[in-house]
Amino acid sequence: MNMKKRILAMLLAGTLTLGLAACSGSNDSSATSASPSSSTEPAQTSQETEPEFEGVKEIVVGVGADIKTWEPWGAFNLARQNEAPLVYQNLTTDVVDLENGTMVHYFILAESTEKVGDLTYRIKLREGIKDSAGNAFTADDAIFSFQKCAEISTLTQVKIITDLQKVDDLTFDMTLKYDTVGTFYDVCNAINMVTQASYEASADGMATDPVGTGPMVLTDYVAGSSATFEKADSYWNEAANESKNVDDGYCTMWDFTNIDKVRYECITDTATMAIALESGQIDIARAIGMDDLMLFENNDSYTEFGAPDAALGVGFNAASSSPTSNLNLRLALAYAINSESALYAAVDGNGSVAKAWSYPTFVDYQTAWDSQDYFEYNLDTAKEYLAKWEQETGNKASDLKLRLILQNEDDANAVALSIQSDIGTLTGNPTCVEIIPYDRATFTQSKKDASTYDMLIVDSQLVTRSHSGYEWDNLVNQDKNGYNIFHTDDATLQEKLMDAVQVSTTSDATVTAFQDYINEQCYMKNLIYADGYGAAASWIGNLDKATGAKSCLNLGALTYDWNASGK
Amino acid sequence: MIIPVVLIVAIIVFTVMYFCPGDPAELLLGATASAEDILAMREKLGLADPYLVQLGKFLYKTFLHFDLGNSYVSGVAITKELALRFPKTLLLAGSAIVLELVVGIPLGMAAATHRGKWLDNLCMVLALIGVSVPAFWIGLQLLLVFAQKLQWVPAYGVVPWTGWILPIIVNSLRGVAQMARQARSSMLEVIHSDYVVTARSKGLSERTILFRYVLPNALIPLIQVCGDSFGSSLGGTVVIENVFSIPGIGQYMVQAIGGRDYAIIRSTVVVLSICFSIVMLLVDLCFAFVDPRIKAQYEGQSKRRRKLKAQRKGAQLHA
Numbered sequence: 016m017n018m019k020k021r022i023l024a025m026l027l028a029g030t031l032t033l034g035l036a037a038c039s040g041s042n043d044s045s046a047t048s049a050s051p052s053s054s055t056e057p058a059q060t061s062q063e064t065e066p067e068f069e070g071v072k073e074i075v076v077g078v079g080a081d082i083k084t085w086e087p088w089g090a091f092n093l094a095r096q097n098e099a100p101l102v103y104q105n106l107t108t109d110v111v112d113l114e115n116g117t118m119v120h121y122f123i124l125a126e127s128t129e130k131v132g133d134l135t136y137r138i139k140l141r142e143g144i145k146d147s148a149g150n151a152f153t154a155d156d157a158i159f160s161f162q163k164c165a166e167i168s169t170l171t172q173v174k175i176i177t178d179l180q181k182v183d184d185l186t187f188d189m190t191l192k193y194d195t196v197g198t199f200y201d202v203c204n205a206i207n208m209v210t211q212a213s214y215e216a217s218a219d220g221m222a223t224d225p226v227g228t229g230p231m232v233l234t235d236y237v238a239g240s241s242a243t244f245e246k247a248d249s250y251w252n253e254a255a256n257e258s259k260n261v262d263d264g265y266c267t268m269w270d271f272t273n274i275d276k277v278r279y280e281c282i283t284d285t286a287t288m289a290i291a292l293e294s295g296q297i298d299i300a301r302a303i304g305m306d307d308l309m310l311f312e313n314n315d316s317y318t319e320f321g322a323p324d325a326a327l328g329v330g331f332n333a334a335s336s337s338p339t340s341n342l343n344l345r346l347a348l349a350y351a352i353n354s355e356s357a358l359y360a361a362v363d364g365n366g367s368v369a370k371a372w373s374y375p376t377f378v379d380y381q382t383a384w385d386s387q388d389y390f391e392y393n394l395d396t397a398k399e400y401l402a403k404w405e406q407e408t409g410n411k412a413s414d415l416k417l418r419l420i421l422q423n424e425d426d427a428n429a430v431a432l433s434i435q436s437d438i439g440t441l442t443g444n445p446t447c448v449e450i451i452p453y454d455r456a457t458f459t460q461s462k463k464d465a466s467t468y469d470m471l472i473v474d475s476q477l478v479t480r481s482h483s484g485y486e487w488d489n490l491v492n493q494d495k496n497g498y499n500i501f502h503t504d505d506a507t508l509q510e511k512l513m514d515a516v517q518v519s520t521t522s523d524a525t526v527t528a529f530q531d532y533i534n535e536q537c538y539m540k541n542l543i544y545a546d547g548y549g550a551a552a553s554w555i556g557n558l559d560k561a562t563g564a565k566s567c568l569n570l571g572a573l574t575y576d577w578n579a580s581g582k
Numbered sequence: 583m584i585i586p587v588v589l590i591v592a593i594i595v596f597t598v599m600y601f602c603p604g605d606p607a608e609l610l611l612g613a614t615a616s617a618e619d620i621l622a623m624r625e626k627l628g629l630a631d632p633y634l635v636q637l638g639k640f641l642y643k644t645f646l647h648f649d650l651g652n653s654y655v656s657g658v659a660i661t662k663e664l665a666l667r668f669p670k671t672l673l674l675a676g677s678a679i680v681l682e683l684v685v686g687i688p689l690g691m692a693a694a695t696h697r698g699k700w701l702d703n704l705c706m707v708l709a710l711i712g713v714s715v716p717a718f719w720i721g722l723q724l725l726l727v728f729a730q731k732l733q734w735v736p737a738y739g740v741v742p743w744t745g746w747i748l749p750i751i752v753n754s755l756r757g758v759a760q761m762a763r764q765a766r767s768s769m770l771e772v773i774h775s776d777y778v779v780t781a782r783s784k785g786l787s788e789r790t791i792l793f794r795y796v797l798p799n800a801l802i803p804l805i806q807v808c809g810d811s812f813g814s815s816l817g818g819t820v821v822i823e824n825v826f827s828i829p830g831i832g833q834y835m836v837q838a839i840g841g842r843d844y845a846i847i848r849s850t851v852v853v854l855s856i857c858f859s860i861v862m863l864l865v866d867l868c869f870a871f872v873d874p875r876i877k878a879q880y881e882g883q884s885k886r887r888r889k890l891k892a893q894r895k896g897a898q899l900h901a
Contacts, residue, residue: 083656084656084658086656089656089657090610090655169611171615222657222658238663238667238829239666239667239833240739240741240827280739280827282738283836284827286725287737287827288738290729291736291738294729294733294737455604455840455841456602456604456609456842457603459608459609460608461603497617
């Protein structure tokens with residue numbers, strides 16, 4: 016019996032030790048003796064005194080997905096967003112400057128763009144552009160890229176081009192089907208450019224052997240596992256590496272890199288990604304889960320970096336079949352939902368509370384919105400509107416049942432729970448809101464069906480956007496989409512939307528008028544701006560500077576500090 | 583039986599995917615797609631055809647031309663991807679089975695031969711932990727200790743080879759536990775058989791009794807467990823490959839499910855079902871080899887057949 020007890024005690028002690036060893040924090044940098052961070056001094060302070068690093072400047076970045084194909088016009092995913100820009104370039108790009116919170120429009124392969132007709136733009140290319148195979152990039156190649164993309168790709172941006180006409184070797188005209196804000200630049204920003212000669216020389220449409228005009232070339236790719244890039248022998252815009260003058264129009268996404276080699280490792284689990292960073296196997300973790308972020312916060316061995324990731328809001332179904340067709344109920348709900356709570360629930364406070372259905376870095380964001388009264392959380396006001404709704408309809412708040420649909424993501428789920436709690440407090444019925452999480456496909460379909468929800472979480476991905484009008488157009492334009500997410504047959508809404516989003520009519524006044532109308536009708540309450548976080552070993556001394564100024568978070572192509580011992 | 587089983591699996595998975603809400607074409611094109619674009623994409627992917635036409639095409643291409651098609655999302659040939667990924671998944675599942683046999687059976691034997699003693703209790707507690715603890719959790723804990731703290735193995739991937747150690751251990755844990763429990767109960771059943779008592783009364787050593795009389799008879803149900811475990815191990819790779827970032831079929835399937843890449847989901851399920859069916863066939867053959875009763879039944883059948891054939895031949899000659 017004693018023996019049994021001893022064995023059991025030893026077993027339990029062993030388990031406890033293992034658990035404690037595994038779960039204890041990693042703040043003690045000495046524990047990670049083999050990590051690059053512990054073997055080198057912080058680079059920032061010693062940079063000036065130490066000799067220039069002369070070895071291969073290599074970094075390893077962990078990303079949560081695999082690109083799957085290197086075709087220039089493959090479907091967008093996290094890996095493509097990170098890796099493809101090292102090889103392929105676009106005509107232009109929009110990058111958020113986090114220093115002053117504005118959107119910076121860069122010309123890359125294009126030297127200039129000019130509107131020459133109602134729906135026609137003239138694009139002039141830079142001189143001397145060559146791809147990594149040495150083929151010159153001309154207007155013919157740009158037209159070929161757009162046409163080939165339209166023929167084989169799923170990218171919808173290119174579908175709005177109706178005509179492409181060559182003007183001369185470096186100039187061509189592009190005519191669009193319609194011209195709403197951000198549409199032209201979305202086309203220019205999204206479609207990768209290749210030379211016809213290189214594309215046709217590839218046996219598989221560059222699926223395995225990408226050749227672009229970017230500063231790096233793919234040297235090794237293991238499907239589902241890793242992709243390695245090395246500096247191209249001759250990059251057409253090498254001069255930019257020397258001048259480093261952003262104001263000349265050079266883009267951080269390509270022209271400022273000072274690394275020789277970058278390897279992207281596909282690590283699908285965020286917890287594993289954090290462990291890989293802590294064990295020194297990767298230098299930068301592109302995405303860190305909120306639970307793991309605390310490991311790197313206030314830790315000298317690591318630098319954490321954040322960037323705008325998503326805006327989450329709640330939209331109301333105003334169709335007559337839904338209880339939220341009543342304005343007073345919508346207002347009651349909007350005032351009852353606490354954005355602060357949602358921010359802490361979703362991203363542990365890492366972000367900010369929204370003040371409008373837009374994003375502060377967007378070109379058409381109005382600074383006046385920062386100080387507007389945007390359904391500030393007020394339970395008393397909410398109760399007043401709820402009482403009005405009860406009076407108007409004869410319904411009881413305690414009997415109210417609302418369906419809240421969302422795309423099944425961690426942050427959206429957390430926001431939904433917060434909303435459920437807030438509305439439960441308002442109505443006195445904790446089960447008043449039924450949360451219905453869907454996968455992306457089902458959510459996309461359900462959004463179109465007014466009978467499937469009363470409220471929905473509107474999750475706007477900010478990474479690829481530059482105008483709020485672009486988002487509004489996609490979600491509200493009844494004429495274009497055949498429905499709007501509020502399911503309201505509201506001619507005024509459509510009219511104000513068109514004024515706000517059409518290039519010919521858009522102005523601060525029309526954009527403000529649309530936003531005011533949305534608020535007046537309370538169709539939508541934007542709740543939070545959530546930041547996405549990554550972390551890096553601290554030897555990367557200027558990561559803050561590199562990602563903060565003219566940020567693009569293209570970690571494989573930034574200017575890093577390299578001290579004498581490198582990593 | 584393999585052919586109907588795989589066919590039924592293929593039909594079921596196709597039907598389930600067909601009736602799932604959500605449109606892969608719309609998902610692929612994104613929020614900015616127009617109705618015409620979506621329609622054109624549906625045509626291109628063959629999603630506009632009626633159910634039976636789509637099913638017929640899928641079965642025809644898959645089973646008569648061995649053409650699994652291309653991924654909806656990336657356009658890459660699924661056969662090519664599977665050829666790259668399947669060996670990794672097979673290695674992961676196969677190694678887990680070997681580990682289950684090597685660890686699980688001795689554990690069960692030790693428990694059975696020390697029934698009621700501390701070794702028995704220890705083995706069964708370990709087995710209970712193995713069955714109860716979720717693979718993803720134990721995987722992360724082992725990563726924290728062996729990859730982060732001790733840095734003996736990589737945190738992700740299978741390069742260098744040491745990257746295989748933790749995934750294989752984690753994938754085999756449940757199987758080891760099941761095998762140990764089954765081995766114990768089978769051994770206990772056999773240990774009390776008359777022929778074992780007789781062997782013992784004849785003065786044979788415990789070691790001889792255990793390895794010559796007990797183990798061969800206790801192995802029969804373990805073969806079945808082993809076959810079932812292979813199925814679980816294949817299924818387990820879905821979780822394990824994601825935790826350890828191994829580019830195998832499990833990871834491929836999870837990514838495809840998220841993106842509604844029906845072509846990949848259908849193909850991987852069919853390939854896994856073929857694989858599992860083959861393993862079950864091997865299990866049946868092993869039964870016939872190991873179990874004297876089944877062996878005798880087969881031998882009896884073939885003897886009767888030969889006798890009947892000889893009789894017919896004799897009758898023909900006589901005529």
